[in-house]
Amino acid sequence: xxxxxxxxxxxxxxxxxxxxxxxxxxxxxxxxxxxxxxxxxxxxxxxxxxxxxxxxxxxxxxxxxxxxxxxxxxxxxxxxxxxxxxxxxxxxxxxxxxxxxxxxxxxxxxxxxxxxxxxxxxxxxxxxxxxxxxxxxxxxxxxxxxxxxxxxxxxxxxxxxxxxxxxxxxxxxxxxxxxxxxxxxxxxxxxxxxxxxxxxxxxxxxxxxxxxxxxxxxxxxxxxxxxxxxxxxxxxxxxxxxxxxxxxxxxxxxxxxxxxxxxxxxxxxxxxxxxxxxxxxxxxxxxxxxxxxxxxxxxxxxxxxxxxxxxxxxxxxxxxxxxxxxxxxxxxxxxxxxxxxxxxxxxxxxxxxxxxxxxxxxxxxxxxxxxxxxxxxxxxxxxxxxxxxxxxxxxxxxxxxxxxxxxxxxxxxxxxxxxxxxxxxxxxxxxxxxxxxxxxxxxxxxxxxxxxxxxxxxxxxxxxxxxxxxxxxxxxxxxxxxxxxxxxxxxxxxxxxxxxxxxxxxxxxxxxxxxxxxxxxxxxxxxxxxxxxxxxxxxxxxxxxxxxxxxxxxxxxxxxxxxxxxxxxxxxxxxxxxxxxxxxxxxxxxxxxxxxxxxxxxxxxxx
Numbered sequence: 001x002x003x004x005x006x007x008x009x010x011x012x013x014x015x016x017x018x019x020x021x022x023x024x025x026x027x028x029x030x031x032x033x034x035x036x037x038x039x040x041x042x043x044x045x046x047x048x049x050x051x052x053x054x055x056x057x058x059x060x061x062x063x064x065x066x067x068x069x070x071x072x073x074x075x076x077x078x079x080x081x082x083x084x085x086x087x088x089x090x091x092x093x094x095x096x097x098x099x100x101x102x103x104x105x106x107x108x109x110x111x112x113x114x115x116x117x118x119x120x121x122x123x124x125x126x127x128x129x130x131x132x133x134x135x136x137x138x139x140x141x142x143x144x145x146x147x148x149x150x151x152x153x154x155x156x157x158x159x160x161x162x163x164x165x166x167x168x169x170x171x172x173x174x175x176x177x178x179x180x181x182x183x184x185x186x187x188x189x190x191x192x193x194x195x196x197x198x199x200x201x202x203x204x205x206x207x208x209x210x211x212x213x214x215x216x217x218x219x220x221x222x223x224x225x226x227x228x229x230x231x232x233x234x235x236x237x238x239x240x241x242x243x244x245x246x247x248x249x250x251x252x253x254x255x256x257x258x259x260x261x262x263x264x265x266x267x268x269x270x271x272x273x274x275x276x277x278x279x280x281x282x283x284x285x286x287x288x289x290x291x292x293x294x295x296x297x298x299x300x301x302x303x304x305x306x307x308x309x310x311x312x313x314x315x316x317x318x319x320x321x322x323x324x325x326x327x328x329x330x331x332x333x334x335x336x337x338x339x340x341x342x343x344x345x346x347x348x349x350x351x352x353x354x355x356x357x358x359x360x361x362x363x364x365x366x367x368x369x370x371x372x373x374x375x376x377x378x379x380x381x382x383x384x385x386x387x388x389x390x391x392x393x394x395x396x397x398x399x400x401x402x403x404x405x406x407x408x409x410x411x412x413x414x415x416x417x418x419x420x421x422x423x424x425x426x427x428x429x430x431x432x433x434x435x436x437x438x439x440x441x442x443x444x445x446x447x448x449x450x451x452x453x454x455x456x457x458x459x460x461x462x463x464x465x466x467x468x469x470x471x472x473x474x475x476x477x478x479x480x481x482x483x484x485x486x487x488x489x490x491x492x493x494x495x496x497x498x499x500x501x502x503x504x505x506x507x508x509x510x511x512x513x514x515x516x517x518x519x520x521x522x523x524x525x526x527x528x529x530x531x532x533x534x535x536x537x538x539x540x541x542x543x544x545x546x547x548x549x550x551x552x553x554x555x556x557x558x559x560x561x562x563x564x565x566x567x568x569x570x571x572x573x574x575x576x577x578x579x580x581x582x583x584x585x586x587x588x589x590x591x592x593x594x595x596x597x598x599x600x601x602x603x604x605x606x607x
Contacts (some may be wrong), residue, residue, distance in 0.1 A: 135184075284392070461569070
């Protein structure tokens with residue numbers, strides 16, 4: 001390990017020795033602490049800048065991804081329920097009645113939702129979500145800063161640069177559109193740190209256990225990020241073993257610690273992973289459509305819509321949606337990264353990172369390479385990998401997301417090298433610093449983040465907040481909403497979350513298996529369609545009521561009985577009139593307007 005400023009080993013620098021050894025050492029440490037505080041404050045300011053509109057407008061939510069925001073609010077409520085009611089953490093029957101949802105196969109974020117229970121209970125699920133998102137960015141930048149400054153680079157300035165990019169690069173700000181589990185990558189640098197420590201003599205057991213614990217931590221935050229981290233670290237370790245022969249003497253200690261980490265993490269994760277892959281609600285990979293989400297080759301040199309130089313028009317079509325803008329580095333940064341790799345080519349870690357970034361970029365292109373919104377007909381390497389176990393659950397465009405920390409590391413290494421040159425050649429120090437700042441500004445100013453766009457959320461109906469639903473759901477019944485929740489309409493998840501999941505709902509927005517014949521249990525976003533759910537989805541899309549016959553009515557009653565429906569409600573909707581007329585035609589029951597919703601008491605139909 002090296003000191004932040006000198007780059008010399010800890011033992012030689014005197015860091016950690018008593019403060020009275022020298023006044024100079026004390027001033028050095030004091031100055032370093034203030035720099036650390038300033039770094040964390042700057043990271044906090046950036047995070048609050050990105051999320052400013054949600055903090056300023058308490059009634060607003062993420063404009064470009066309201067459904068995922070609702071889902072994460074539901075997950076925060078589930079975590080609180082695990083703590084307060086000791087409910088089973090890995091699945092839930094509070095959504096998708098009468099079935100359950102496999103939460104290990106979804107973004108359950110138990111490593112965050114459980115410890116944030118006090119926030120969820122005291123301030124509500126929206127506040128818990130917003131704090132999760134904001135603190136996730138701050139913690140990611142801070143963790144990278146500490147690991148870069150103390151372990152990898154050994155200088156605070158370059159560490160700040162690399163850490164800021166790792167947390168606030170365009171891809172990370174894009175995923176801040178309601179993907180707090182992806183934005184929260186603060187465990188990744190901890191995994192890097194503990195992996196580096198495996199080679200420490202005499203502590204293979206301790207270091208192996210500590211690595212296992214952070215691996216488990218990340219597993220309950222996001223497994224996709226854990227997979228990419230493992231691949232990345234593996235490539236760099238192999239490169240070091242080949243390019244740094246002097247390190248091979250530590251191989252036995254390293255492998256012993258790695259074996260401990262693998263064994264302990266396997267034991268701790270065995271049951272949760274069994275539930276994920278083989279338990280009720282497990283699915284067999286993502287759908288063909290989602291596995292087609294790839295990175296457009298032109299997006300690497302374009303600017304994201306939430307970057308200073310970007311806008312929605314220029315980014316449209318280069319990514320599937322505003323939340324998956326995983327590349328979008330811009331020409332200046334791409335050129336700078338290439339120049340850094342050439343300049344630092346004698347550093348085996350830099351070469352490994354460059355090769356890794358290139359591999360991730362190629363994998364992100366998907367099964368067919370696209371350029372400037374058009375297919376080229378050229379198959380990508382992903383075409384031969386996408387059906388493999390585990391990989392069939394990876395969205396290919398997210399391989400490009402893994403390039404962000406690689407570039408952050410390269411920027412830190414480059415800035416540290418420029419700093420070293422400035423120290424070595426004091427006569428040219430001003431020119432070196434001016435050139436460094438100019439080049440970095442040209443590449444990074446255009447990708448500075450802008451605040452996330454927000455939109456006013458429809459208020460939760462009084463029927464929900466007042467508890468007026470309780471009599472209708474007694475005896476294990478569920479609430480059916482019009483339309484039923486899916487990828488386009490997830491407000492019922494927010495309603496349920498605000499009742500601390502005491503209000504169970506039919507269907508939902510989640511990943512679950514397609515159990516229809518011939519579908520091979522491939523993942524669906526929601527439960528397999530039923531006649532009535534498809535009927536109301538079409539009414540919502542068209543705004544028109546199709547002719548209703550006796551078969552439609554029989555199917556509606558059968559579906560309501562399947563869902564154990566106690567009540568059907570319709571909140572504010574663009575197609576509210578058509579949905580109300582359609583439900584009345586299907587059931588023959590006239591609704592009552594109460595508590596901000598139209599209410600159908602269907603208990604007489606469902607028994």
